[in-house]
Amino acid sequence: MGLATIVQTIAHTLDEEMRRDDRVVILGEDVGKRGGVFLATEALFQKYGPDRVIDTPLSEAAIIGAAVGMAVHGLRPVAEIQFADYIFPGFDQLVSQAAKLRYRSGGQFSAPMVIRMPAGGGVKGGHHHSQSPETHFVHTPGLKVVYPSTPHDTKGLLKTAIRDDDPVVFMEPKRLYRAIKEEVPEEDYCIEFGKAHLRRKGDDVVLVSYGATMAETLKAADALHEQGISAEVIDLRSLLPWDKTTVCRSVARVGRVVLVSEAPRMANFMSEVSATLTEEILDALLAPPIRVTGFDTPYPYAYDREYLPGPNRILKAVQKVLSY
Amino acid sequence: MIKDSQLFQPFSEKPIRLMGDAGEWLGSFELNLDSDTLLKFYRDMLRARLFDERLLLLHRRGQVSFVAPSAGHEAAQVAVAAALKPKKDWVFPYYREPGLLLALGVPAVELFGQAMATRADPNRGRQMPAHPGSRDFNVFTVASVIASHLPPAVGTAISMKVRNTGEVVVASFGDGATSEGDFHAGLNFAGVQGAPIVFVCQNNRYAISVEYHKQTAAETIASKAEAYGLPGYLVDGMDVLACFFVMREAVARARQGFGPSLVEMQVYRLGPHSSADDDTRYRPVEEVETWKTRDPLARMHRFLAHRGLWSREEDLALRTEIEREFRQAVEDAQRAGAVPLEWMFEDVFAELPDHLREQRRDLL
CATH class of the missing domain: 3.40.50.970 (Thiamin diphosphate (ThDP)-binding fold, Pyr/PP domains)
Structure with missing residues (x-):
């Protein structure tokens, strides 16, 4: 098309x-x-x-x-x-x-x-x-x-x-x-649920996101690249089922992960991802998984920019996981 | 939208009745039903009554955790079933309708199996008692959330309309359901689409303890149809013939493409809301006693006896036969055995996803 x-x-x-x-x-x-x-x-x-x-x-x-x-x-x-x-x-x-x-x-x-x-x-x-x-x-x-x-x-x-x-x-x-x-593509194709898309390969930190915040996450990965930090970027694509295998494999290899979602932080989907990582591959983690999310306020009209997890907040979280 | 019917006027002030208290015919037209049909009405009503009594017995023995008695509603439910083509038309019932399901032909063993959560329940023991459903008979599995089945019922009716299948939906509910947003959403959308559906309100005047006048300021439920552009019929719901003839017309109109109707059947719940309820806390005993004199079974019995179609001996024989059938059905339902633990994880999705596979593995 x-x-x-x-x-x-x-x-x-x-x-x-x-x-x-x-x-x-x-x-x-x-x-x-x-x-x-x-x-x-x-x-x-x-x-x-x-x-x-x-x-x-x-x-x-x-x-x-x-x-x-x-x-x-x-x-x-x-x-x-x-x-x-x-x-x-x-x-x-x-x-x-x-x-x-x-x-x-x-x-x-x-x-x-x-x-x-x-x-x-x-x-x-x-x-x-x-x-x-x-x-x-x-x-x-x-x-x-x-x-x-x-x-x-x-x-x-x-x-x-x-x-x-x-x-x-x-x-x-x-x-x-x-x-x-x-x-x-013009042809008829289906994408299986529960299969994440590896958007970038990298060795220093894994960035996991989905939906609209993929755009900010990729911008952050570009900025990290310029600083000489190589980020692996995973797009979950589906949340239920979600691709635990791909996320665990990447994070186990790299050891550091930042989880990005614009929903409020409390019981954010990424909290489930974080819990799974600590339950299943704790030994491979070099730093705690860090979430970058919206805040636990109603969505604030006047503060779009500050509320949404933009590249700057993602970069700050990356600095934190790299500091361990 | 056609708002008139051949025999009955919508929005009448008094409920449509065809049978007097003494069992006399009140209709302005000739009763053109054969004796087999009339006797089947009575038989189906008696089966509903005795089904409840059997359940209450099982409840007292601790074999069933909950019962929602339907005594007083039998005429309404049996009439709805009689107006439909079983296995072709669809019904979306609420939780107090054993009479409807039995009269449609749903085997008693499945209903007892549902009440006891055994393998005899085609719903695989997934819900509390009083929540049956049957794919074989196009009976949508009951949900507890009041009126939540009405928008789905309308969706099914729209599907019938756009595919021109000639089928009809009946969706039934109590007076309390008419206060829910889903009642409005359902009737409104059905009216707009002219979908082949008949909404049946079994108004027993109480939503558990809350009486009719605290539920709505409207004189009748039937009058609410006006605002949706539908005809609304007010019927004596303890008169099986009135319920049947009104339903037969409403169903025929829906089937012919003339759209939905609302039928209010005025009934009275002769027992408590449920096995967990004490109805003496909110309604006077005298009121219950008065309504008992209008018992739909007794009235139909008088009607049949009046015409020489039914005797006390025949009645006793029929009771014995039904009680034997139900004893056997309970035994069969119990013998089917408890639902196995593995079933807990099935039917969440069409296929078992990995996360449920892991959870099942951890449990078993």
Whole structure:
């Protein structure tokens, strides 16, 4: 498909999947004529009509709940939640229905569905357009959680999500929606969940991140390179399942790790990564794993720059792990 | 949206009734049901009543941890089942509906297995009692979170509509459920889509202890349909014939593409909310006694006897037969055995992921 941004790749991938499988339907607020407020469903309504691209009432509970019922009946719904922050009015449907349906019915019913949502800060949206609620999702057994950071990975992961037999929360780095343009292959390809992407090889420190903060993490790695410090950079790509093997292997070899995520620090996903590293490869660690995260405040409108883990905070953490 | 039906008017002031207290026919049209159908209504209602009694016995013996008695609701539940095509149409029930599931044909052994969490439960012992479900009969597995099944029910109905399958959904719930946001989300979306679904509220006047007038200032639940552009029917829910005829029309309309309806069936919970409840703390005994005189089974019994279709001897014989069936079903459910510990980790996902494989290995 040539050079494309993340948001263009989403629309293109949805189109390919709808063409491939007529069970795939889209539902959400403004996904129809408007093509989504970020244009992630652009032109699909015109192409597939109102039975496959469904503009819903303004109700996240209706969107997620109806997607569950559609999935139970054999469709493959892709629901859009306009901002990850608006998952909460539909949260019960996600947690009590979608996530638990297979388990509570003993495998009789299941909800193969995708819930797409732009997440993260840095767009001057205040706390109700900027949050990173991924911890809520990984803490809910029954959900898979994916968070790509590039157009290439977006296509492969979204295809896997749509074809997966379980509910998948597909988080999208909204501040990178149009920030990166890269060559996205034309062919049909899927990226397996739970397989991290080694973005840089290095020997002095490992930087682990996912989603929007991959951009800042790579900037930090560039800056370290200029200082003669070689950083290995891992993009997790999916949080549940997450690629423990790759992370443990890299960190065991290098001995020092910085974990970057813009969600609040308390029970941040990276706290799980840190706990796993200390439980499983303590002997190989030369320094404690250090997290660089958002703060435990509501997302602060006026302090985007200070709140988000930018390159400077990442570099400071690297200095700390190197000092041991 | 068509808001009228052939036989019944929506938004009536008084509940639609077809059977008087003495069991007399009140309909303005000729009763065109054969005696087998009428007897099946009674049989299904009696099975529901005796199923509950068997569960309460098991509860007293410590073999079941929880019971949500449905006595008083039988007519409503049996009528819903009778209006549907079993295994073709879908039902999204709430937790107090053994009568609906039994009448649809769900085997009693599965329901007892569910209540005792044995291998006889197709839901593999994953939930507390009163939370059954059956893929074979298109019965969506019950969730405790009140009204949370309504948006999924609407999604299934939308899927039926866009694929033109000719199927219908019935979603049922109590009066308390109408205060939840999911009730609004579900009825609103169903109305917009004209989805083939019938919402059935079994209004028993109490959400555990909270009485109807503390739940809503609306005179009736049925009246809430107006705001969603749906017809709302107020029905005597202890009159199996009224429930059946109203449901039959609502289901037919949904199947023909004329969209959803809301049917309020006014019932009364003759027992406590559950085996853990003491209903004398919040409702007068006299009130319960008054409602007992309207018992849906007794009324149907009178109706049948009136027409020479049923005798005391036949009634005793039927009770004996059902009790024998249920004793056997309980025995079969117990003999199926406890669910094995390995099952704890299954069905979280379609395939067992590595982290659960590790956790299982650590436990076993």
